[in-house]
Amino acid sequence: MSVHAWLTVETAQSEFHASLQRLYAGWRSLIRNPLGSAGLAVICLLILVAAFAPAIATHNPYQQDLTAPLLPPGGSHLLGTDELGRDIFSRLIYGSRITLMIVVLVSVIVAPIGLILGTVSGVMGGIVDIVIMRVTDLFLAFPSLILALAFVAALGPGLENAIVAIALTAWPPIARLARAETLTVRGSDYIAAVRLQGASTRRIILRHVVPMCIPSVVVRVTLNMAAIILTAAGLGFLGLGAQPPMAEWGAMVSTGRRYMLDSWWVVTMPGIAILVVSLAFNLFGDALRDVLDPRGE
Amino acid sequence: MRSSTTRPGWRPGVPALTRIAGRTGVLVGSTLSTLFLLLTLTFVIGRLLPLDPVAAIVGDDADQSTYEQVERELGLDKPLPQQFVIFLGRMLTGDFGNALLTNQPVLDDIARLFPATLELATVAIIVGAGLGVPLGVTAAVNRGRWIDHVVRVISLLGYSTPIFWLALIGLIVFYAKLGWIGGAGRVDIYFVGLVPERTGLLLIDSLLAGDREVFVSAFRHIILPASVLGYAAIAYISRMTRSFMLEQLNQEYIIAARAKGVSRRQMIWRHAFKNIRVQVVTIVALSYGSLLEGAVLIETVFGWPGFGQYLTNALLIGDMNAVVACTLIVGCIFIGLNLLSDILYRVFDPRTR
Numbered sequence: 001m002s003v004h005a006w007l008t009v010e011t012a013q014s015e016f017h018a019s020l021q022r023l024y025a026g027w028r029s030l031i032r033n034p035l036g037s038a039g040l041a042v043i044c045l046l047i048l049v050a051a052f053a054p055a056i057a058t059h060n061p062y063q064q065d066l067t068a069p070l071l072p073p074g075g076s077h078l079l080g081t082d083e084l085g086r087d088i089f090s091r092l093i094y095g096s097r098i099t100l101m102i103v104v105l106v107s108v109i110v111a112p113i114g115l116i117l118g119t120v121s122g123v124m125g126g127i128v129d130i131v132i133m134r135v136t137d138l139f140l141a142f143p144s145l146i147l148a149l150a151f152v153a154a155l156g157p158g159l160e161n162a163i164v165a166i167a168l169t170a171w172p173p174i175a176r177l178a179r180a181e182t183l184t185v186r187g188s189d190y191i192a193a194v195r196l197q198g199a200s201t202r203r204i205i206l207r208h209v210v211p212m213c214i215p216s217v218v219v220r221v222t223l224n225m226a227a228i229i230l231t232a233a234g235l236g237f238l239g240l241g242a243q244p245p246m247a248e249w250g251a252m253v254s255t256g257r258r259y260m261l262d263s264w265w266v267v268t269m270p271g272i273a274i275l276v277v278s279l280a281f282n283l284f285g286d287a288l289r290d291v292l293d294p295r296g297e
Numbered sequence: 298m299r300s301s302t303t304r305p306g307w308r309p310g311v312p313a314l315t316r317i318a319g320r321t322g323v324l325v326g327s328t329l330s331t332l333f334l335l336l337t338l339t340f341v342i343g344r345l346l347p348l349d350p351v352a353a354i355v356g357d358d359a360d361q362s363t364y365e366q367v368e369r370e371l372g373l374d375k376p377l378p379q380q381f382v383i384f385l386g387r388m389l390t391g392d393f394g395n396a397l398l399t400n401q402p403v404l405d406d407i408a409r410l411f412p413a414t415l416e417l418a419t420v421a422i423i424v425g426a427g428l429g430v431p432l433g434v435t436a437a438v439n440r441g442r443w444i445d446h447v448v449r450v451i452s453l454l455g456y457s458t459p460i461f462w463l464a465l466i467g468l469i470v471f472y473a474k475l476g477w478i479g480g481a482g483r484v485d486i487y488f489v490g491l492v493p494e495r496t497g498l499l500l501i502d503s504l505l506a507g508d509r510e511v512f513v514s515a516f517r518h519i520i521l522p523a524s525v526l527g528y529a530a531i532a533y534i535s536r537m538t539r540s541f542m543l544e545q546l547n548q549e550y551i552i553a554a555r556a557k558g559v560s561r562r563q564m565i566w567r568h569a570f571k572n573i574r575v576q577v578v579t580i581v582a583l584s585y586g587s588l589l590e591g592a593v594l595i596e597t598v599f600g601w602p603g604f605g606q607y608l609t610n611a612l613l614i615g616d617m618n619a620v621v622a623c624t625l626i627v628g629c630i631f632i633g634l635n636l637l638s639d640i641l642y643r644v645f646d647p648r649t650r
Contacts, residue, residue: 134327134330134331134334135334137331138331138334138335138338138628141331141628141631141632141635142627142628142631143586143587143589143590143627143631144590145590145593145594146589146590146593146608146623146624146627147624149593149608149609149612149620150339150342150612150620150621150623150624151342151345152612153342153611153612153615153617153620154342154343154345154617154620155345226456226457230457230459233459233461233462234459234461234594237459237461237594237597238593238594238597238609238612238613239613240612240613250459250461253459253461253462253465257465257598260465260468260469261469261473264469267462267465267466267469268466268469270462271459271462271463271465271466274459274462275454275457275458275459275462278456278457278458278459279453279454279457282453282456282457283453286453
């Protein structure tokens with residue numbers, strides 16, 4: 001029996017078999033969506049590039065060569081050089097590590113916080129719910145870049161503080177969503193059954209409500225990643241995120257600004273990198289939503 | 298009794314006026330509590346500062362007594378709750394302190410710079426709504442056809458493009474290569490201060506003064522930043538308009554209208570669109586607010602002397618008086634827009650009554 005047949009057989013043999021089958025079905029409908037697959041491919045490529053940056057880069061990204069500043073694309077410098085003669089292609093390659101790090105760290109901080117706040121709010125109700133949701137609404141109503149800017153101003157510029165600031169502004173949509181999901185399961189019979197068995201509120205939240213919220217939270221976090229990338233790039237561009245000489249894409253656009261009228265490639269290349277990666281996350285997030293959350297349009 | 302089950306929110310025996318007053322009370326209460334939270338948040342942001350604000354003023358060499366005196370003047374020797382009360386009092390009376398950069402009251406600075414941002418955001422929202430709404434409607438009507446996909450791509454790109462980069466590319470192409478538009482600033486440098494300032498909006502001021510050259514120059518300067526800013530709004534507005542419209546087109550009254558022989562055009566604009574007007578206005582109002590966010594980046598790129606550039610400069614030199622004031626003002630604008638869209642819903646959508 002082939003793996004494909006085993007994964008699509010009518011009746012599952014075990015619980016494990018069934019969940020594998022569900023994953024496989026989801027995967028198949030995901031890769032049937034061409035745009036979503038393209039997004040996924042770009043994300044995988046980004047991860048590979050970040051992992052093998054030293055092998056892919058043609059030059060040392062921090063090596064200055066003042067005899068060869070602002071060289072146009074072509075020759076030994078695939079995408080040209082910047083004002084200090086550094087190879088732009090190699091800097092973009094290393095910059096993928098920073099972008100990936102920001103996305104992963106912010107998501108890892110934000111997802112559990114949003115999940116816990118949302119589920120606690122939904123299950124407990126009453127005054128806890130009102131307080132948490134008021135705070136969430138306030139953060140949600142605020143434009144995330146301006147709030148992140150204010151936090152960075154207070155904490156001081158730098159990559160770590162930028163990550164903290166973005167995380168502080170990115171949790172509310174997840175909390176909102178987790179609460180909405182919680183409200184749909186809160187009144188169901190299985191929750192009443194566990195409650196009657198004497199399960200504590202903590203156990204109900206962690207074991208019976210949180211798992212129900214995870215699929216939609218995953219989608220939301222994925223869709224958020226594009227926004228995180230853009231906010232981080234914006235902070236870098238304003239000089240409040242990653243600091244030079246770090247090869248962060250937003251900061252690269254910012255320093256290239258002074259030379260852009262004669263050397264268009266200095267600002268164009270990093271911008272394209274930001275655009276492609278955030279587009280990929282948007283496409284993949286959309287496709288993931290169609291698979292995991294068929295209710296949505 | 299029957300109507301109380303079919304119309305939630307309708308309570309028998311309560312006069313209409315009391316009901317409206319009650320609902321207004323809830324709205325006012327929730328707005329005030331959000332405002333209070335916003336003040337708390339800005340207070341916290343102001344206190345996060347790792348720098349010692351006293352040392353920043355007196356310098357490192359100051360002796361103990363000078364230090365303590367300044368600390369007392371700033372009110373930093375008092376316990377935190379008391380500081381918070383003082384902060385609340387100052388904010389509510391509009392006393393935001395002086396800005397480090399200009400040494401003027403922050404509120405005066407902002408009042409002077411705000412019209413520039415308002416003008417930029419207004420032109421941008423005209424671009425955004427003017428294109429976004431028709432695009433959304435067209436996409437919904439032609440669901441699944443090529444035009445729908447084109448609109449989807451436009452909107453996806455809008456969500457994914459770093460707008461500061463798009464602005465720079467626009468400058469390279471339309472300013473440096475083609476020479477179609479003006480460069481940095483609100484108007485060509487030799488026109489600065491030529492028309493008397495009445496509204497603070499240069500396009501309107503130059504029209505009022507009847508100065509055609511200044512108007513043209515101002516238009517050439519505003520069109521690119523406003524279009525780039527508006528593009529981000531198009532993405533959101535067209536996507537939302539499309540889904541509102543699809544919801545209407547699936548309703549039975551549309552089929553009935555078609556069966557009666559109503560023309561396609563009439564069906565779209567007179568029947569379906571009429572029902573989503575309020576939702577569209579709400580979306581436009583909300584994206585007007587998020588344009589402020591884009592303005593921070595766009596004004597930096599275009600050297601636009603507005604609120605966003607002021608905020609960026611304040612951030613870079615760590616001028617917390619200005620940062621707190623700007624954050625508070627943006628927050629208030631957002632609360633105001635949310636409240637406005639809430640009220641619009643209540644007034645114009647009969648179902649919420």
